[in-house]
Amino acid sequence: MTLYIGREASKLWKRICAETSAESNLFIDNWKYIIAGFVFQYIHGVAARGVHYLHQPGPTLQDLGFFLLPELGQDKAYISETVFMFVFLSFFLWTFHPFVVKVKKFYTVQIWCRVLAYLVVSQTLRIFTFYSTQLPGPNYHCRPGSKLARLPEPDGVLEVLVINFPQGVIYGCGDLIFSSHMIFTLVFVLTYQKYGTRRCIKQFGWSIAIIQSLLIVASRKHYTVDVVVAWYTVNLVVFFVDKKLPELSGRTNGSSLILLPLSTKDKDKWTKEENHKLLNGNSVNPADRRPRSQSNGKNLEDVNINQVDTSMNSTP
Numbered sequence: 001m002t003l004y005i006g007r008e009a010s011k012l013w014k015r016i017c018a019e020t021s022a023e024s025n026l027f028i029d030n031w032k033y034i035i036a037g038f039v040f041q042y043i044h045g046v047a048a049r050g051v052h053y054l055h056q057p058g059p060t061l062q063d064l065g066f067f068l069l070p071e072l073g074q075d076k077a078y079i080s081e082t083v084f085m086f087v088f089l090s091f092f093l094w095t096f097h098p099f100v101v102k103v104k105k106f107y108t109v110q111i112w113c114r115v116l117a118y119l120v121v122s123q124t125l126r127i128f129t130f131y132s133t134q135l136p137g138p139n140y141h142c143r144p145g146s147k148l149a150r151l152p153e154p155d156g157v158l159e160v161l162v163i164n165f166p167q168g169v170i171y172g173c174g175d176l177i178f179s180s181h182m183i184f185t186l187v188f189v190l191t192y193q194k195y196g197t198r199r200c201i202k203q204f205g206w207s208i209a210i211i212q213s214l215l216i217v218a219s220r221k222h223y224t225v226d227v228v229v230a231w232y233t234v235n236l237v238v239f240f241v242d243k244k245l246p247e248l249s250g251r252t253n254g255s256s257l258i259l260l261p262l263s264t265k266d267k268d269k270w271t272k273e274e275n276h277k278l279l280n281g282n283s284v285n286p287a288d289r290r291p292r293s294q295s296n297g298k299n300l301e302d303v304n305i306n307q308v309d310t311s312m313n314s315t316p
Contacts, residue, residue, distance in 0.1 A: 012100060019099045026109040034109070037116025044123045045163040048175040049151075051130055053160075055174035057149035058136035065217035065224030066138070072218045074140045080215035081170075084181050087208055091188040094196075106195055110248050117245065118187045121237045129177045129229075138220045142173035149173060179222045182230035185209050190238045195248070 027034065060066070072079065095111050098104040141148040148171050154160050163169065189205040196202055213227045 015102070016099050019104075023099075023107060023109050026107055030109055030113055033113045034116065037112075037120055040116075040120045040123065042163070044127065044180075045165070045169065046161055047127045047131070048169070048172050048180075049163055050160060051134065051174040052151050052172050053154065054134050055137060055142065055150050056134065057142060057144045057146070057173075060138045060143070060220075061135065061223060063138070063217075063223050063225075065227075066220070069214060069218040071220060072215075077140075077219045077221070080181070080212065080219045080221065083208065083212050083215060084185065087185050087188055087205075087212070091192065094192065105197065106248055111191065111195060114241075114245065114248065115187060115191055117241050118191070118234075118238055119183065121241060122183045122187065122234050123180070125233060125237070126175075126178055126180065126183065130175045133177075134174050135176050135223070137173040137176065138223055139173065140220065141171050176222060176226050178229040178233060179216060179226045181216060181221075182209075182213065182227055183234055185212050186230065186234040187238065190235070194242075 095108050095115075098106070098108055136142070137149070140146070143149060150173070186209060189209050192205055193202050213231070216222050216227055217224050
């Protein structure tokens with residue numbers, strides 16, 4: 001028994017070392033995107049702190065969710081935060097599972113490049129919306145009479161740039177439309193929906209996203225419109241970012257990794273040039289080929305070649 005455990009531990013350690021080496025090479029090639037994504041998280045935090053200085057506490061607006069959902073109360077506000085932390089930590093650990101399991105569908109660096117792209121676009125839209133119109137915050141610390149409802153005028157620029165994590169994030173006001181918690185939750189759920197493998201976890205993730213939405217409104221942390229706008233905005237952002245960026249290359253094909261956007265014009269131009277070479281009897285340099293998606297188990301490149309051969313043979 002001890003020998004078996006030692007053998008398995010040795011295999012696991014070799015797997016971790018091999019994956020670390022591969023991921024390190026990927027990180028060297030794509031560190032700019034990773035760093036830029038994390039830097040933007042700080043910029044988003046500074047923007048949320050800045051709008052807190054502009055927040056004007058006032059009566060809570062009429063809201064359908066407040067009418068339908070009972071108020072949890074200030075002493076139970078931790079429930080929604082606990083659910084969010086569960087989602088965040090679960091997704092974070094899942095993205096690093098290629099280091100320890102045998103079956104790997106993606107590289108960790110790849111998946112975080114894509115996730116950070118989703119977050120940056122969504123948060124940019126969020127900054128524009130909550131600076132466009134400041135609504136009176138429905139949260140307890142944002143209501144009239146609270147000392148945290150509006151920050152005193154800063155003594156200097158440095159004070160604005162200090163986010164005061166985590167208190168400055170938890171007790172922020174004014175950054176309402178749309179919910180930042182729902183941005184992260186939906187991005188994580190949508191990412192697992194596409195790259196995850198277990199159907200039960202996918203269904204559980206969507207259930208958690210719905211529960212999180214209800215808890216945010218019931219905790220009076222956001223208006224219902226903040227949650228509703230997050231649902232369709234994040235889904236649209238993920239859809240269009242996936243359209244712009246190429247698909248992540250698999251772990252089994254050994255193809256080169258392409259993380260930069262590739263315009264439709266460039267792809268169409270490459271396809272026309274390749275077909276032109278084939279029609280003229282010229283070979284296509286394999287090094288110039290990009291990985292193509294598969295259709296019915298056959299590469300699209302093979303399908304195109306077969307179609308060209310058929311058309312040439314049928315020509316009188």
